[in-house]
Structures are given as C-alpha cells and as structure tokens.
Amino acid sequence: MAEREERRFVELPRDSVRLMAESAGVELSDEVAALLAEDVCYRLREATQNSSQFLKHTRRRRLTVEDFNRALRWSNVEAVCGCGSQDSLPFRPLREGDLFFPEDREVNLVELALATNIPKGCAETTVRVHVSYLDGKGNLEPQGAVPSAVSSLTDDLLKYYQHVTRAVLGDDPQLMKVALQDLQTNPKIAALLPYFVYVVSGVKSVSHDLEQLSRLLHLARSLIQNPFLCLGSYVCSLMGSVLYCVLEPLAASINPLNDHWTLRDYAAMLLGRIFWSHGELVRGLYQQILLSLQKVLADPVRPLCSHYGAVVGLHALGWKAVERVLYPHLPTYWPNLQAVLDDYSVSNAQVKADGHKVYGAILVAVERLLKAKAQQAPGFGGPEGSPRHSPPGQDPSPELGFGRPLLPGGVGGGPPTSSSSSSSSSSSSSSPLSPSLRDMYRELYDFFGDSLAARFGTGAPRGPPEPPGGDRGHPQRAPGRRSRPQNAPIDQRHGEPEGRGSSPATTGPAPPAPSPGTPAPAPRCPPHPLRSPARGSGRVPEMSLCPSGTSPLQFRDRGASNRAALPRPEVPDEFPAASRGRARFPVRAAAADDRQDRTGPAPLATGRVLAAAAAVSGHGPGRARGG
C-alpha cells in the first residue's frame, strides 16, 4: 500500500528546482530547494486533482493538457503553453545524465506553407440521427452496425434484384442484354453483390442447360466488369463457379450436339479476366487455380472436355501459366491424346473429335507461348514487340495479335503453293531466337509438326506475306508425325451430324465473301470484347468470334492481305480466315461446317473445307514420314 502511495505522485528532485532557479538567475540553498521542491510537488498534485473536475464536466475519459491548464488558471498560475497537441508527447532520454525532454521536432514552415496537399479544414460538426433500436428491439447490436443483410436491402434493391435475375435467366435476349448492361454499370448494387454471386454459383445446379450456364457466366462477367463493385472475397466464389464451367464434365457435354466448347472457352476467358483484374484480391489465388488446372490435366480419367477446359484455362491465364503447367506436362499428356486420335474405330468417333479439340487448344496455347517467348527474345520482333507486349504474358491481347495472322496461313492449309517461301520464312524467323526458344520450338514441333504455325514478327504492317509462308512451308516439308491421325477426323467429320455449333448465335454467314470469317463469330458472343481470344483455338467459331474492338478489323485486313498474298484460288478463303487451327485441324473445320450447314451455302463450303482439311491431313502424315 505504502509503495503504491509513493508512486502515485510525481516527486520533483531538488536538483531540478535548483536548475530552474539557476536558469532564472537565482541561487538557492539546498534547504530552500528542498522546501520548494516539496511545495511544487504539492501544487502539482493539487492542480492535477483540480483538473479532473474539468475532465468530468467535459464528458471525456482522457485528461488533457487543457484540463490541466484550466486548473492552473483557476489557481492563478500561468498556463503551460505548447503542449496542447492531441497526440501524446514522447519523452526522450538524454544519453548523458538523467535528463528527459519532450521531442520537439522542427517544422519547416516553408514546406508546410507550400505543400500541395493542403489538408482541408476539419469536417463540419454535424448531428446525424438514426434509429438505433426500434421498439426496444435490436438489442445487443451496437449503434451503426449493419443489421443482417436481408433487412438492410431496401425494397428498391430487392425489386431490382428480382427483375435483373429474371431478365438474365429469362427468355428475352433483349431484356437480358439490358440487364447485363446495367449490372455492368450500376454503382448502387453493392448490397446485392452477395446475392448475385450466389446466383452465379447456381451453375452447379444447371449443368445440363448450356443456355442457362452461359447466362450465368454473362452475369458473372457483368459483375466483374462493374467498376463500382468491390468483389473482395467473393472473387473466390465467382472463380469457383467459373472454374466449374471450365473444367467439369458438364451434363450438357454428354450430348455432342451441345456446344459446351463455346461455354468452356467463354468461361476460360472469364477466368482470365477475373484473374487479371481481381486476382490481387485473394492471395495465392493464382497458385490455387494453376493447381486445380494441373490436376485436371494430369488426370487421365477425366474426359477430354475437362482437359480441354484446363488447356484453355491455362491459355487464358497467360503464356506463363502455359509454360509452367502445360509445357512440362505435354510429353506425358501427349501419348494419351495421341492414342485417342489414333483410334479410328467408329465408336471412338466422338471421343476422337473431342481429342481434336484438345489438340487444337494445346496447339494454340503453345503457339502463344512460343510467340511470347519470341517476343521476349532480344532483337526479335516486329513492331508488335513493342509497347503492347511490355508485360509479356500479362496481357493476352498482344499475343492474340500474333496468333491471328497465323490463321490465314493456316487456312491456307493448302500447303502446296508457297512451300518455298514458307520454308524460308520459318527459318528466318526462328533463327534469331534464343536457343531456349528454339529448343522449345523444336520440341513442340515434334508434337505438332507443321500445325505449329507460330509465326513470328507478324505485326500488321509486316506480317501478311511472310508468316503464312512460314506455316505453309512446314506442312509441306515435314508435317508432324503426330498429326497424322488428323486424316481420320476429317472423314469422320463428314459423317458427323454437325451438331456442334448448336448455339443459336451461330447464324454466321460464314461462307461467303472474303471477310466473312470475322462477322460470323460476332453474333455469337457479342457481348465480350474478347481481349484474349487467342486461346479460343479449340473451336473455330470461337476464335473468330472473339476479336475485340479493333482487332477484328486488323484481323480482317490481315486476313485479306494474307489471302491476297496467297495464290490459292481453290482454297475457300472466305472460310475462316477464322482459324489457322481449322485449316490444319480438321476438327475445327468440322465445327465451321456446322455453321455452314445451317446457313445454306454450307455444302459448298463444307466441301471446300473438307478439301482443305484433306489437304492438310494429307500433309500431316507426309511430314511425319518425311521427318
């Protein structure tokens, strides 16, 4: 008790008193100093005690310097100035001697006066009223706390929610468009976010209905694009839903007539979008996604459509993801795929078609990888290498630019004509690359043979003539041995019901004119300004659909120029400019056929495609053998 008492008050040593006296020019004897010290202590305590009443009457908890000064003033003592800061003053000890002093930093007034970030005056004192407790209920909930979400939704919001969900999932496409558009731009729907996220997570329960699935994905996309929404941890939930669409063997994919490929492509695109725009919200999300993709890819039991999803997913995540997961995994994965592709039995037809899808997807992915690599390589690259590419792998769009121009070459699939030029170009393009790139190319070329159409330095200006040649050259000389099976698909496809392009949007007037390639896809997934479409390779239509804003034009131009460059009258140019993939990839051609079938001029087109495809496939084996 006594000790506590001792500590309760400040004791001023007489030395301090004497020091103060000296500073005022007075000499004090020890005795006087002691007496004074004691008195000072008492006065200090008294003032402190008196100051507490000011504290109480000011309805505060913390004693302030001001309270103390008031007490001093009322005892006719001069107030202590300069300590009125709200923050506590840190006391610093002086090294030598037991001296402590409050830290008093110099303030540069000039700097302060000229500072640009002048703090605005304190916010106005205001009175705000709110109903804290209604009829005494809401007990235990602190003032200002947000009550449970449901009750916080105003009627307006609820109505909005109902209307929007109805519109999105309903029958009227126009309405859906409007609703989605609003979702993308409405700044006031933050409170509804959890509900919409929940709706999106409904994908798992409608996996049989492609239409609904795609609508839900559209919904997700709108949410992602709404700049006013802070997704926060909902990113994970959205990601889960999207991944589900990408990877899972949907009930809808049992029926080959269902175009679940489009859905997967779209979902993969969303995946990439979410990741690029919101990936930083959740730590480790990237790893997590890669892991799940890898798992699917490494699981041979999974159906091919899942593998396809994994590949397009990786592709959407950028070439780095491809390099990290797909590329190393390719050697192990390839045999399985090869086996599928090599199985010509009728019963395997469907699976084999799927296999081709996967094959195409992988091809596109690795092409992009190669291009990115090439881009990175010093000294390489056309004009494209520059600004757009600055963050390699970050932004898929540049690669798209790359990929596109290939198509014509691919389309040209009709290899014969420009064999010489192509060979030369290919060599020229590859030579400057770093060895690793070259190795990589070699290795990949082993898998894909001529199908590997990576065309470097394609920039719009530079591109047209050379690149196609590059591609074309290969098939002629040495089509990948592995591409041989492609023969079969073509035949197969013939017999196929061509049901794939089931999506209603595929009204594409693909066949006609030279420019059709692009428009055809456009209707398909109009809302997405796809910036990362390159990975859409798996499916022809997809590819063509996706071009964003400028790219289609560019694309078309290139295509046109390519075409122009190509002395290939018999090859159906109009056809897909769409995809190089198709040209060298029968399956894609098949998909394109579907479209045409529907549209009318199809037969003709199909015929041509078939021809082209046959040509390609014909080359495949040839190359393989040749190699």
Next chain:
Amino acid sequence: MAALHEEPAEVAAVQPDPDAGTPPPPPAVPPAAAPAAGPAATAEGEVAGGGGDAAPAKPAAPGPAASPAALDRQTLVAVLQFLRRSNLRESEEILRREARLLGDDLGAVALSPASAGLLGGSGSDADSGEALLGRATSAAAVAIGGNVATVATSSPGVAAVAAVPPGKGAVVVEDQPDVSAVLSAYNQQGDPTLYEEYYSGLKHFIECSLDCHRAELSQLFYPLFVHMYLELVYNQHESEAKSFFERFHGDQECYYQDDLRVLSSLTKKEHMKGNETMLDFRTSKFVLRISRDSYQLLKRHLQEKQNNQIWNIVQEHLYIDIFDGMPRSKQQIDAMVGSLAGEAKREANKAKVFFGLLKEPEFDVPLDDEDEEGENEEGKPKKKKPKKDNVGSKSKKQDPNAPPQNRIPLPELKDSDKLDKVMNMKEAARRVRLGPECLPSICFYTFLNAYQGLTAVDITDDSSMIVGGFADSTVRVWSVTPKKLRSVKTAADLSLIDKESDDVLERIMDEKTASELKILYGHSGPVYGTSFSPDRNYLLSCSEDGTVRLWSLQTFTCLVGYKGHNYPVWDTQFSPYGYYFVSGGHDRVARLWATDHYQPLRIFAGHLADVTCTRFHPNSNYIATGSADRTIRLWDVLNGNCVRIFTGHKGPIHSLAFSPNGRFLATGATDGRVLLWDIGHGLMVGELKGHTDTIYALRFSRDGEILASGSMDNTVRLWDAVKAFEDLETDDFTTATGHINLPENSQDLLLGTYMTKSTPVVHLHFTRRNLLLAAGAYSSQ
C-alpha cells in the same frame, strides 16, 4: 439519549445531557445500585415497553403516570431478577422475605394487564429477564446524573425529541469560512506519537465488539482518521502524519478513495490553507448515525481508556445522530454513507415537501376545436375524447401534495404557450404507452466531427431543436426537423411589414438566414450546460467563464450574461414554466435567477463541494442540486431552505431526473449507480446497478413508466420505473428512522441495455410520444 451537540440550547431542548461535559462521568453503574439511586419512576414504563418491544427505549405505549409504590415494586422485581440471574439465591430469598409484605402487591402488579406478559415470564424466562435488566440499567444510568422527573416524562417521546433538529443548522454553512478560525480548532496538542496508538486502540475495540455494533462503529474510522491526520499535519508533525496515513489509510472504505488521495497530498500546514477538501472537513461536522446501544458502547470505551484525543474529535468534529432501536446492518449503512460529510441528519429530511403537480390551466374548448379542424378528419372523433378527458382530469383533480397554485409566482401563459400546450396534449393522446412489454424506440443523435468536444446537449420539449455546448466555447443549435432556423429580419425591414396581416409571424422571419445550424459565439470557456426555455424562444448556456448567457432563438444573439458565480458554472436549467432558471457551479452554490433580473433571486448554499447539476421540480417550487460532495439537496424556491439531503452516492452526482408525477427523484453519479428517492418521505427507495461508468443522463418517460439512463460506458439502459416504485412500504418506522432496506432487484428492473458504437451518452430525451432520443458525440478513441 446523548446526542452530542455543542449548542447548549439544543441540548436543553432534548434533555439535560449528562455526558455533555468533557470529562465523562464514570459510566456503567452497577445495576444493583439502581433501585437505591433511582426513584423507580421510569421502571414501570420501561418494563411495560420492554416486554413487547425490541427497541427498548422507545416504548410503544407510554406507561401511565405510575405511583411511587408501583414503581418501587417494579424496581424490586428488577432487583430480584438480577439477583436470580447472578445466582445470588440467598440474597434473593432474603430480599423476598424482607419484601414479604409487598408480596401481594407484587402479585397484583404481575396481574396487571400492562405488565402481565413480562412479569409472567420474568420469573422463568431468562430472555425477558435480560431485557428487563437492560432496561433497569439504562434507566439507572440516566437517573444518576439527571433529573428523574424529566426522564420520566420524556421517556416515551425520547426518539422524537432527540430528533429535533438543531435549528436547521444544516441549511447554510458559511460560504467562505474564516480559514484561520477553522484551523485553530486543531490547535490543541496531543502527543503526536500516541495518535497511532489511539487509533489502533479504537480499531481494536471496534473490531472486537459485537457484530451488530461493529458495522455501526466502523463508521467512525474514516472521520476519525481524517481528523487525526489533519491534526497531525496542522501541528506540523509531518513524519508522524505520514506514517499514520500509511498505516491506516488502507482500512478505509473504498468509496473514500478520492478524498484520501487529496488528503495524502496534504503534508504541510501551509497546504491546508486553501485546500477545499480540508475545509470541508473542518466547516462541517461529519454526520454519523449510530444506534444508542452502539453509542453507549463507544462512549464507555473511550471513557474507560481516557482516550481524550479521540473523544475530543468525536465531540468537536462529529455529529452523532443517535437513534433508538436496532443497530443498522452493514448493508443499510453502506447504502446511505459515502458523502463527503457523512449521512444526512434525520431531521434534515423532515420538512414537508409539496411534491405534487400544479393544476394545469384549463383551456377553452374552442381553441381545441379550432385546432382540431386543422387535423385530418378521420382521427377527429377519436382524438377529441381523450383530449378532453385529459384536460378535465388534470384540472379537476387537485393533487393533495401540490403546493398552493401561487406559492411561487409563475408567468402568465401567453397565447402561443397555450397553443403549445394543446399541441402537447394532442401528442400525448397519441403517446405510446410504454412498459416492460413495450419498450421505446431509440433514436440516436450522433454529433459527428465534434473534435472541439461536446460537453452539453439539450433538446426542446417538442423535439424540434437540439443544442450542443462545446468545449471550444461555442453553442450550436440545430434544427432537427425540416423547418430551418431563421432569425427575425432587421429593424428596418421589420418596419416595412404589414403588421395586420395574418401571417405576420411568418413574415418577420428572414428567409435568407435559414439554415440548419446556428452557431452562438459569446462564451470564453467550455460550455458545460445548456437549456431551452419551454417556449423555445430562449436558450441558456453556462460556461467555465463563470457566466450564464441567455440567447434569443429569434435573433440568435446573446441577450444577457448573468454574472455571479465567478467560477465555472457547471449546469443550468430553465424552470418548466419558464422565466426562472437555476445555475450551479464551482462556487458550491446554486442560484435561482429570473430572466429579467441580473442578480440572483436566491442563493442556495450548503453543498460542501461543487454543484454539478441542477434540476427544477416539475412544479417549479423546488430545485434539486447534485454535488461533488456526493449529496443531493432539494431546495425550496420560496424560502431558499434546504428541505432534503440525500446521501448514498459514492461519487460526484452528474445527473438528476424528477419523475413526471413529482414524487420521485432519480440520480446518477460517477459511481455508475442510479439511486431512486422518495421525495415526500425523504428516503432512498431504490438502487439501479448496471452502468460501469459515470451516468450523465437520466430521463423518465413521459408517463413515468420507464427510466432511461445514459452513461459514459456507451450504453443506454432502460429500467422499469413502475416496478421500482410500486409496493413501496414506507411505514412510519422507516420514515421515522430513515432505515432503509433496499431490495436487490436491479437486474429485475433492467429492461434493456443498448450499446452505442463508440458514443458516450450525454443526453436523453423522451419525445411527447415517448420516443427516446439520445445524444452524444462519436469518439474514436
């Protein structure tokens, strides 16, 4: 019977006090001497009373004037009893034989109805014998020094007589006592080294006394400790004082900690000058209530020990209010003590208080109807009835406890006031009837960005405006309805207005000045209290600068600065009828003002520390003040007398609230407790525990069913006031003695605890429809 007063007159009034002199006469008269010494005049009365009454000295039925013979017999019986109990069989036998002659009479006495029970038992029943013995002893003790006749006649009324107040001595204590005169009281020297011994001796005695006495006598510790310490300090025995303090301060009750802290910083005689707490101790006697038995015990002890030091202190600095009857329990004592100067004297709370409400003026019906027409049609028939009833019931029933209507002159009602009253009644008709099942909704007015420090809040009765007093000396008035605050046009503009037009009141307002917030500048220190006038035309604010300011809410300018307190003014409030207002401050007085007088009409002096809060009784005839001396006083506005002193809080009072019916008072203090008081009886009737910090706001709902309390602990709590006040059994005994037994039912009464996020509750207000408004400044700390 030894109330120790200094005033001789008072002593005389009670009875000749044998013990008043400093050298106490030897106490403890041997009982055997009783019959000889005392003419047994009292004996019969005593015996008669003692039989049935546990409180012996307060005979329920005063015995008839007994004949000497009867008294003799009584004495004899007593002696025989004693002898028997002492196992002096022989002596008893001898005495019996000697008194043989009286034997028959004795029997007759035994048969007399008054003492039949007692005497019947006296022969065999040891207990009753003991009681009798006690009676005889005390009677003897009294008889020794006193006038027998006086004793005999006064004994029935002893309690009442003892309670006669010392001429209202408590009412006014000198405002600024002469310091040296006060201090000189400590001049008498004792041996400083013996102080500790004295104190520990007393401590030992008290601790060894019977349980029932110990609690009572323990009350002595604190005042004795303080005074002994001060004596030591005054006589400059610094080191002894220090060691004395250190040795014994731990024994004191925890609720004296604050005072002890002040005390401990006092170590020199020079410090004592100017120390207010010290002066408090000197200027006022510390009041203790002790039962007679305990007091006798103490006195005997002190006399035996010749402990003059302590005896002197007891005599000079303490006022021991002795009551007859059972000693109080520890709980009973704890409930009542804690104030700076001990408990209130019982007589301090005896004055009659007119706590009833004034009769409401009647309104002419046409006014009602006119107004009714303005209302929407549908509600018309329904509303009309209850309103009329309302008016009728209020006007017809004259509250028997109400003061005469014109006891205090009240301002005439203006037309606008009447209109407001009508509005009020209308609202009242739609009032939510609250209760435990129907709790009020709470709206919280949060003051945001109140960096300058919100110190006071008030809300108009019709809840249309809210005012905040801030530590930066500003007073800010907000309109909380869509109607903005507008000031009157300038004189030049006003002269242009057509004064005959119907909407002249509207026309005089300057639309350009409309805003939600008006800031009133004028004070030069934190504004500690604010109050709207009932008619909403004026606003009062009081500040640290020692002034109370009256502001016009028509022009938003200061009209008057009332100077008088000279020290910080902690609180101010308008009378419920306007015109008058009260203020209280650091100068320990509360002042009653009228708005048109620049000097106070009354000064209520008596508190021993700052007056921290002030409230008008609903009938405007009384004012309650809470103080840092931990007491609440009720003052009569008419004559300035203190009519009630309530003790029991353990910290400075910071909030007061009268129940709407005027019967009860609720008080909140820094100790986090709400205490409820019955004004009429002057008794504590309830204790509401729950808050963990200072209670700054208290308010009864409009009909008095709910008590809301708001605190620094960021909660609003609702209490069931109906239940708290229902079956109050205030029997005469309790009223007379002031002994209270508080039910431990805080938790039953607590209807709800409502948290704010981080906002101390500074003000509470029930709207006319019983919506609870709370206000406070958000504090981010």
